[in-house]
Amino acid sequence: MAEPRPCILIPVYNHPATITPLCTELAALEIPLLLVDDGSDQQCAAVLDRLAEQGHHLLRLETNQGKGAAVRAGLRYAEQLGFSHALQVDADGQHGVDDLPAFLATLTVAQHTLVVGYPRYDASVPRVRFYGRYATHIWVWINTLSLDIRDSMCGVRLYPVAPLNRMLARHPCGNRMTFDTEVLVRWHWAQGAMMHRPVRVHYPRDGISHFAVWRDNRQISLMHTRLFFGMLWRLPRLLARRFQPHREVSP
Structure with missing residues (x-):
């Protein structure tokens, strides 16, 4: 295998207070940072420009x-920059940086x-968020006919870039909050x-929080419905896989 070349991928939308301290913490991992400015306001964009001047990659x-x-x-x-893997981390600083080396x-x-x-x-976790996640967990377990995906909503994951981009070219997995869940279900499929x-x-x-209650809950409900019918179409193959030894496949 070729030597892996990972980066840390951080989507950013209006987190001017947390993104600089987060980048400072992540710099200790000695891995390039790739910041994606998702149309932030002028205040946050200026902060990201300063981080880019320090040598971090910035896509706007x-x-x-x-x-x-x-x-x-x-x-x-x-992938254009030549990175083989991308460690996705949320911009709000809620994830423990000390846990990231285990992913790498x-x-x-x-x-x-x-x-x-x-x-x-x-x-510190709000109870409504803690228990509310289980609605999505249950649908994911139904739509994969398995308990293989332990959590589909956590914003930390290490992606193999090239195979994932190939899959996303066929199945974009949504523009907003549905992405994190759908990409794992389709990778599992x-x-x-x-x-x-x-x-x-x-x-x-x-x-x-940028979660828009009515818009995002509607999109999440539609995603689960769409994936459910996708599961039904794949039902024979998914059932057959339960009796086959697992092997690593690149989607």
């Missing part, structure tokens, strides 16, 4: 398109594997190898 989308669109654009740009350590043994984070919450690693999650008291 002129208008806000959503997290999924930002991650897709970042993955395409990462998998590159020595499983370069085609998508490594998915599952959250280890502290007391394609028999892509998957690992899980824990990551500590802290919700700052003054944290910024």
Whole structure:
């Protein structure tokens, strides 16, 4: 196998207070940072410009398109820059940076594997978020006919760039909050190898959320419905896979 060349991919939309401290923490990992400005306002854009002047890669989308669109654009740009893997991290600083080396350590043994984070919450997590996630977990388990995906909503995951970009060329997986879940379901359908690693999650008291309740819940409901019918179409193959030995496949 070729020597892996990872980067850290951070989609950013109006997080001017957290993105600089986060980049400072991540710099200790000695891996290039790729920031995707998802149409941020002038204040945040200026902060990102300063970070780019420090040597970090910056891709700017002129208008806000959503997290999924930002991650897709970042993955395409990462491949253009020659990176083999992209470690996705949220811009709000809620994820424990000390847990990220365990994701990167998998590159020595499983370069085609998508490594998915599952959250280890502290007391700051809102109860409504903690329990609300299970609605999506249950639909994911139904739509994959398995419990293989431990958590589909955590914003930390290590993507193998080239095979994922090939899959996203066929299935874009949504522009906004649906992306994180759908990309894992479709990777699982394609028999892509998957690992899980824990990551500590802290919700700052003054944290910024870009979740639009009516719009995003509607899109999430439509996504689960679409994936359910996709599961029914794939039902014979998904059932047959349960009786086959697992093998690593690049989608």
